[in-house]
Amino acid sequence: MKRFLVIFSVASLSVFSADRIGTTPVYKIAVEAYPSTEESRALRDFIKEQIQSTSRGQVTATFPDSEIRTWEFDKRGDATIETKANLQSLTQVDKLVLVSTEDGQALISFVDVLHETLEYRNALPESLSKTLVSDFLSYLDKKNIYLALSHTGASSSSQVKINSLKSTYVAGEPIRFEIETTEDNYVYVVLVPENQKGEPVLLFPNQMQNDNFVKKGERVTIPDKRISLKASPSPSKDRIRAFVTRDEWKEYQLRGKKEDSFYRLLPPAVTGTKTLARSLTPPPTLTSPIEESLVTEWEYEILSR
Structure with a gap:
């Protein structure tokens, strides 16, 4: 089972079906x-x-x-x-x-x-x-x-690039990489668990890098030196997925606890927020824009010491 020793970050559980x-x-x-x-x-x-x-x-x-x-x-x-x-x-x-x-x-x-x-x-x-x-x-x-x-399938035509000098890490080693965009866009970078049990962790934006509007040609290091993201002791392969949007996600605010470095989407039942809509019309689903996005994927391997 893949785990990450992410300082000040906790991810909850979810389930995925392989046949999707x-x-x-x-x-x-x-x-x-x-x-x-x-x-x-x-x-x-x-x-x-x-x-x-x-x-x-x-x-x-x-x-x-x-x-x-x-x-x-x-x-x-x-x-x-x-x-x-x-x-x-x-x-x-x-x-x-x-x-x-x-x-x-x-x-x-x-x-x-x-x-x-x-x-x-x-x-x-x-x-x-x-x-x-x-x-x-x-x-x-x-x-x-x-x-x-x-x-969402990865594409070589995505407007965001992931740059890293390494494809393998050893247990406990800090993980950092750069992103670069070909157009001015909001950029979201997500760590996707290999074992399909852990909820993906939002690496960017984060508590220290909360401005995720990246201009064309600008390079951003994720995470920066104020945050620690370390490879786990267990050998595994991990995926970092990056995608861009023209508009910021305001309706679904990406947020975390004060002591967290990385964000996750908190359910309304936990945050105490309530949707006040009283009509029969349900709130629109937001998965379609994601499914239509061109995603850049970077896979790297964690080796045991």
Whole structure:
């Protein structure tokens, strides 16, 4: 398993399906009403329609409404033994959405099926169920952005170049490289985990290099000497992916904790921010611009000492 000793940086977990390469990168999602009531089934069907109509995911069937299943998680978000058995039966699914409406509250939970853990949970009064769905879709958008970054094909025609004197590193050695653009653009540089478990880490912009508008011909060292990015003790191959955009991503602000050097997209349920949209129109997905971007990829190897 690939790991990075990134000082002051923590990356959370996500799952990728290997068979998505060459297709639109979205998760295979099952949506379950639990417990199955008329209200929870109505909310479940609404969420399924929102995911399908916006291509945010590939929705698959789960269990008949007549089957009673247990979906329980401990305080850390780990599935109980009975829940693990239920998740293991979902062999063609990446994620599971659990929907419930009880005691005047609407609840949405998002489960990582492969790792049997709870990723997201948020609840609001039933009267604000549309706001709850919008909040969840915003979280799903962020997951899909990372998925798109991980799977968009590399191109030699990209407007950003990655320059490095080395293709191999030893454990604990600092990693640095340069980027250069052929046009004035906003540049985003992402470290993509090899093992397809770790969430990609945004290397640029970062806390010390927060201005990511790079002018034509300008060379930027990533990370600069104020930040440390070190190769892990485990041998592996890693990918650095760089792409450009004409407009800065303002709606999806890339941010981190104060003590972090590198950023990650924080889900709304963690930051406490809520989408106030009250219409039936879902927020637009942002994966299409990424899928259409020309990406530069640099792969290097980490050797054991």
